[in-house]
Amino acid sequence: AIDPNFEETREREGQERGVDVWGPTDPPEQLGIHGTHVAVDLDICVGDGACLEDCPVDVFEWIDTPDHPESEQKVTPADEDQCIDCMLCVDVCPVDAIDVDPG
């Protein structure tokens, strides 16, 4: 599961598509956590897509992740500013790759 304390345990390496990237990263095999308010651990994500389908405000976008060991497609929280903290994505993710911090 995603580490809910990632802001303390990881370093912010920069941004991709407007969302923070928390390392370590070593693409294409290791992609880190994308997003801060809505955070997706791309190294856990299996590209199931339930979050993207269920989010009422369309926070997530598909990204291609060729050669990642878990999946060749994943989601990034491109519009995390729109999040209304409903927690649906956290509940539906089959691998607990998402952390939403209403604080």
Ligand code: SF4
């Ligand atoms: Fe979307 Fe709700 Fe997840 Fe926020 S908590 S990203 S609104 S599904």
